[in-house]
Amino acid sequence: MKVIVADNDKLKLTLEGVAVGALTGVVVSVFRWSIGQLLTIFQGAYVAARKNIIIVLALFVLLVAVGLIVAGLLKKEPNISGSGIPQVEAQLAGEMEMSWWSILWTKFVGGILSIGPGLFLGREGPSIQLGSAIGQGFSEVTKETGVFRRVLIASGAAGGLAAAFNAPIAGAMFVLEEIYHNFSPLVWVTSLASAVSANFIALYVFGLTPVLDITHKQSLPIGLYWHLILLGIVLGLMGRLYQKVLLIMPSWYAKTRIPRYLQGLIPILLILPIGMMFPQFIGGGNSIITSLNSWGTSLWFLIGLLVLRFIYSMISYGSGLPGGIFLPILNLGAIIGAIYAVFMHNMGLLPLGFESDLIIFSMAGYFACIGKAPFTAIILVTEMVGSLSHLMPLAVLSLVAYVVVDILNGAPIYESLKERLNIDSDYLNRVSKLNDRLEMPIFEGSSIDGKYIRDIPFPKDILIIAIYRGESQIIPKGDTVIKAGDRIVMMVNAAKRVKMRDRINRLINGMD
Missing domain, CATH: 1.10.3080.10 (Clc chloride channel)
Known part of the structure; x- marks a missing residue:
């Protein structure tokens, strides 16, 4: 039996993605502008310090103060360390949870103070984590939970990269290829909506000139x-x-x-x-x-x-x-x-x-x-x-x-x-009694392509609740045949989500 999937959820998430992207675009544009201005100031100060020992000493004291402020932020919120992308991946995988407001303001301030003085660090990772925090905060305001909440977090990450580099398509693709590891229509449509919205704000602030305006004379023969x-x-x-x-x-x-x-x-x-x-x-x-x-x-x-x-x-x-x-x-x-x-x-x-x-x-x-x-x-x-x-x-x-x-x-x-992150075991214990949704795509050449569900050794700890084939939803039965291109939706224990995902990945790829 086939049931056509209603577009209500997709439309709702798309509109919410636009809102998340607009908010992300504003925050990341301010973040990006602040870093650029601070870098210009420090570059001028470094040049002036060449001929004035007083300026050297003043810069030394200032940099120590900056370092101590950032250290205080890191001690308060260790999850702002580094780019923030691994933390976003872990959160979307169900391995950890973060306080969106704490991440948002500490990453914003800490990122500006760390990158602005001229350290060889990029703004894009922090922008992605800022966007994901905004997506999480938006989901709490709109009371979205489960898969919808994760999609909004992912869409915020896409908007962050789009606003950081004026690259909306890459922002959506990065979420699909690197962060979410899933080409679900809900994910890519919402992420693209957020990325386009965030990029629109960034273009308004920084103009239409490409971020890397490199002149090339001719194409390589x-x-x-x-x-x-x-x-x-x-x-x-x-x-x-x-x-x-x-x-x-x-x-x-x-x-x-x-x-x-x-x-x-x-x-x-x-x-x-x-x-x-x-x-x-x-x-x-x-x-x-x-x-x-x-x-x-x-x-x-x-x-x-x-x-x-x-x-x-x-x-x-x-x-x-x-x-x-x-x-x-x-x-x-x-x-x-x-x-x-x-x-x-x-x-x-x-x-x-x-x-x-x-x-x-x-x-x-x-x-x-x-x-x-x-x-x-x-x-x-x-x-x-x-x-x-x-x-x-x-x-x-x-x-x-x-x-x-x-x-x-x-x-x-x-x-x-x-x-290498320190995964919060207490968080996993708290969600051990909750169920979560897991969606896995079946690729061409999969070991379970063409098999009946009853003949596939799925783990006992999962429940298959739906199979998506294109825009259609199939109610799974024992004699349902799995085909390449399908997306299998399962209910799993929230604390075991990552473990089950890895096991099913191995099953799909014929490694079990």
Whole structure:
């Protein structure tokens, strides 16, 4: 028996997604503007400090004060540490719960104070967590629970990324590919509505100019595509190195025996000499990306810039300060692309006119292999540079870099970071008597494709309540045949949601 799904819930969530996106757009735009203004002020102060010891001392005292304020926020609310994306993933997976208001204001203040002085941190991760907190708060006001509440949290995350980078399609795709891990129509429609709404606000505030307005003279000819293979291998190797170093940084910081919430003082104080020596190279790196192709053909200069950005990015993020790695990853990818272009030009194998192209391609490739989210990477860079002419080379380079990291057993960086979170066992105990909804897609080639439900060894702790096939809902019976493209909806114990999801994933993929 088939029953057509009513559109009421989808329409309601879409409208709520628009509202969540508008609120997120306002908050993230203020957040983004504040960081930009504060960075400009600090850059000027670092330059002035070169000739005045009084300014140096004043900046030192100010940075210590900033560090202590952020430390106080981290001690009060440890879940604002880092980008916030792993925390959002854990919350949507049912592994932890957070106080939306506490996250919202502490992440907002802590993010501005951590990123504004020029640390090599990005605004996008905090923007995603800010958006998710707004989505959670909105769901409490509207009294949405269960799956609807999770969808609003996810839609807020999409709006956060969209407003941070003026990239609404990438915002929705990131939620589907990296955070929610589910292409449910409820999720993508609501996330897209939120992302578009948030981006509209950001465009009104910051204008229509692409975030990365990179001038490129011509498209890469097919005859030079072999460079994408070589560059993809380089990016994959560098991406795996990035993953390993980033994940080991907290253990290195632990050796200092400084309390975790105070470890941010190290990069905050280090920014003073770095800012005085290289004021134009501090911050998330947006301006560096747009000016890379105007700095000539000095290979050693570019290598030095890469070393500086790589090492201090690790020091900044590894300390646990509220800040992301999205933009720093794109920045490092762009520099690697520039190094490759200049090296090949010096070897007589590539005209320098294609440097801008390789800078653009490398941003996508580096993020694709580190985050293991190639579709998000391709769409994000396309939206950020404001051009559709690079889709094919972006796809080729991203695929090669992704495969290299896959061969080297690299896991998605945000998933790896999530596994290192301190999961609240008390929360899991509190929800152990509650049921929750779990929705799993059946992909082409699944081991249960074409089988009757009665012949599939589903865990005893689940109850299949519906099967969605396109826009239709099927009431499940023992003789119902599972087909590729179906979405199976189950009721599970809320405390076992993650465990059941992993078991069913293995069952669907033929690993059990």
